[in-house]
Structure formats: C-alpha cells, structure tokens
Amino acid sequence: MRSELNSRKLSMNQRYMAARRVHMELPKILDEIEKMASRMKDRKYRFHRDPDIGRLLESNTPPGTVDIEDHVPDLATVTWKKRANIYVRTSLDRNICFITGSTMLSPGLLLLTDRYNNSVKLVDVTTRTVTSRLQLPDRPWGVCAIPDEQAAVTLPEKSMIQLFSSKGGQFSYGKQIKVSCDCHGIVFINNKLYVSYITNPRIEVMTLDGQIVTTFKSRIWKQLFREPYYLTVSASTPPTLYVSDNGSNSVLQLSMDGKVLREYRDKQLRSPMSVVEVWPGHLLVCGEFSLNVMLLTEGDGKMTEILRKNDGLSKPYSVAFCPHTRCLLVGMGSYDSLKVFKA
Structure with a gap:
C-alpha cells in the first residue's frame, strides 16, 4: 500500500483512489495482526x-x-475459576445448541458437534469465536480428528460417518462411509476408525474406506457393553481404548484387540458421556445425570469430582482441556454456550 501511494507513475486521481482503498483495508489488517499477536x-x-x-x-x-x-497442571488439586462462557450459536443456527462432541484440532482450536443444528463448528478458544461452520445432512454425535487436517463425525440416524477437511481453518466435505444405524462414539488410531454402536452394543474397527476389520461385542456368556456412547484412546505404551458405558455407569479400559483390562466406577458418576485423555493416564469423564466432570487417574483407578452442579453444569455431554489456555471447556445439552473453567 505504501509503495502504491508513493508511486510516481500514478496520477493524483489514482493516488486518491488508492488512499481510499487503504483507508478501508487498513483496519481489517490491523485487526488480523492483533488476533495473530494474541495467539503467539x-x-x-x-x-x-x-x-x-x-x-x-x-x-x-x-x-x-x-x-x-x-504444561498440564495437576487437575485434581488445582483451583478451577469460572470464566465467561464462549457463545457458540451462529446466525445460521435455527435451534438452541446441543453440543454432544468435541476434540482439540490444534492448540487453541476446538472442533464441536452441534446436534440440534446439524453442524460442526470450529472455535478459536483464544479469541472466543466460532471461526468456521459446516452444515451436515443430519444430526451429528461424536467427532474425532484425523491426520492431515481431516476429521470424521458420526451421524447416528443417517447410519453414516461424514469425513471432512479443516485445512486453513475452513471446512470442506470429504467422502461418506455407510455404516449400521446408531453409530455414536468415534476415534482414529493406527489408520483405523473405532466406532461404537448403541443398538446391538459393539465397537467396529474399520478402515477409512469403511471396510470392517474386526468387531468387539458381547459374548453369549457375558455382555461387554450396554450403551457405549463415547470412545477415546490413551497415549500410554501400548495404547488402550477407553469406553464410557452409559448403561452401566462405568468406564471400561480395553486393549486395542478388544480385551477388557479394567472397569472404573464411582458412586458420584451417573450416566457417563464424553471421556477424553488430557495427559497420559489422566482422563476426564462427563456425568450427564450426576451433573459433574470427573477426573479418572489410571494409576490408582480413582475418580475425583472436579466440577459439579454448583459450577453451573446442566446435562454435560462433552468436555475438552486446552493446554494452550489451561482451560476446561464443557459442552451441554440445550445450551448455546461452552462453560469455561481456567486452572
């Protein structure tokens, strides 16, 4: 802009028009610079x-x-201070938000599923804004990140998994994978998708082409799951799979070939929903009916309540921890904002 204004090749009229353009564009550029500075x-x-x-x-x-x-603090002992909510309803939304799933795409960027508005949304936690939105063909449930700025979301009523790209912070549709009805939880590891189902409770392991490799399900003599709504994978060596079983008020730890390694229960946890690892061996679990967020520590098998109804929780479905801002972000049913708590 400066070189254009100082150019001797331009007439006075052309310089005047250039100055007008600068006057319009400069505030936008300064605003972008300010946003970038806040992310550093x-x-x-x-x-x-x-x-x-x-x-x-x-x-x-x-x-x-x-x-x-x-740096992730000791989540069981830190003091959680309530911060202002992050409003996630957009001008394109016709209904109240219902946030059922979330995953951190990168430091400071949170991906959400909004069930009542048939959409996924990208939230910049630092600037506290919804930066992108993708309309889906039906109501979503779970979501997971895939390498190369890709993601996958389950559409239970559509019996489908929708893949999409988030490159450059902008969404674009990918391919669709046809699956059985009632698909809910989803996670990606070792080039495989792990997908949980509520009807005929089971977990299917499949390729990104939808080819089923194996299935974890109940045996004749033992029921493995009742309502496995959510999945996550630990970063331990070897990795293990965690399943929140809503119907049995428990969290199961499975080997990657489907063997039950451990079952976690606590009387303070009722109707577990989202389960997510925030640090090796440390997981967060939402309690839909107990109206709380529990910290599960793999080493001693204990669960500690870190957020509760008095903190403003109502039907929490999803939880995420952003190490970039040291904040817990809780998504709830029939609520237009994310609850934010800072360590």
Whole structure:
C-alpha cells in the first residue's frame, strides 16, 4: 500500500483512489495482526536425559531428546475459576445448541458437534469465536480428528460417518462411509476408525474406506457393553481404548484387540458421556445425570469430582482441556454456550 501511494507513475486521481482503498483495508489488517499477536504464546521445552550418561558419551547415541511441552497442571488439586462462557450459536443456527462432541484440532482450536443444528463448528478458544461452520445432512454425535487436517463425525440416524477437511481453518466435505444405524462414539488410531454402536452394543474397527476389520461385542456368556456412547484412546505404551458405558455407569479400559483390562466406577458418576485423555493416564469423564466432570487417574483407578452442579453444569455431554489456555471447556445439552473453567 505504501509503495502504491508513493508511486510516481500514478496520477493524483489514482493516488486518491488508492488512499481510499487503504483507508478501508487498513483496519481489517490491523485487526488480523492483533488476533495473530494474541495467539503467539511461549512454549516450554523439556530435555529428557538418558540415565546412563557415561555409556552415551562413549557411544554415538544422542544424549536425549527434546519435546515440546504443553504444561498440564495437576487437575485434581488445582483451583478451577469460572470464566465467561464462549457463545457458540451462529446466525445460521435455527435451534438452541446441543453440543454432544468435541476434540482439540490444534492448540487453541476446538472442533464441536452441534446436534440440534446439524453442524460442526470450529472455535478459536483464544479469541472466543466460532471461526468456521459446516452444515451436515443430519444430526451429528461424536467427532474425532484425523491426520492431515481431516476429521470424521458420526451421524447416528443417517447410519453414516461424514469425513471432512479443516485445512486453513475452513471446512470442506470429504467422502461418506455407510455404516449400521446408531453409530455414536468415534476415534482414529493406527489408520483405523473405532466406532461404537448403541443398538446391538459393539465397537467396529474399520478402515477409512469403511471396510470392517474386526468387531468387539458381547459374548453369549457375558455382555461387554450396554450403551457405549463415547470412545477415546490413551497415549500410554501400548495404547488402550477407553469406553464410557452409559448403561452401566462405568468406564471400561480395553486393549486395542478388544480385551477388557479394567472397569472404573464411582458412586458420584451417573450416566457417563464424553471421556477424553488430557495427559497420559489422566482422563476426564462427563456425568450427564450426576451433573459433574470427573477426573479418572489410571494409576490408582480413582475418580475425583472436579466440577459439579454448583459450577453451573446442566446435562454435560462433552468436555475438552486446552493446554494452550489451561482451560476446561464443557459442552451441554440445550445450551448455546461452552462453560469455561481456567486452572
């Protein structure tokens, strides 16, 4: 803009028109710069040193690795302070919002499923705004991220999984995978989709082409699930699958080949919904009827209530933790905003 205004090749009339364009465009550019500045956060790094330093110094093996560290506090002991809600209803929404699913796409960017408005929404947690919206052919339930800025959402009544792209923060449709009815929970790992079903309760493992590889379901002598609404995968080694079983008020830990490793219960948790890992061995679980959010620690098998009805929760369905802002974000049924709590 500056070089255009200073150009000797332009007439006075052309310079005047250029100045008018600058006057219109400059506020937008300054606003974008301000938004970008707010996203620039310091990141902490931790060096992991190998304990046998002497052996390493005598060999060609590197002394350790450096990992980016998004610090996650001890969620059981921190004080959670209520922050202003994030309003997620848009001008295109005809109904009150019903947030059934959420997943962090990248630091500060949260992907939501809005069941009553047949849509998925991308929320910038830093600027507290809905930046993108994609209309779906039916009411969604669960959502998961896929590498290369892709995502997948379940459409239970449509018996379908819709894939879509989120490149550049803008949504575009991908292919559709036809599945059985009542698909709800979904997670992606090792190039496979794990999908849970409420009718004939089971989990199907399938490729992105929809080819079923294996199925985890009840045996004649034992019922594996009752209502497996949500799934997540732990980052432990080896990884394990967590299933919130609404019908049995429990959270099951399964091996990746479907064997039950552990069952977690607590009298304070009723009708578990979304389950999500926020740190290796630390998971959050929503209680729809108990009106709370519980922290599940894999090591001791304990559940600790960290948010409750007194914190303003009403039918919580989804929960996410954003390490970028150190905030818990809770999506609820028939509510136009996300509840926000900062550590």
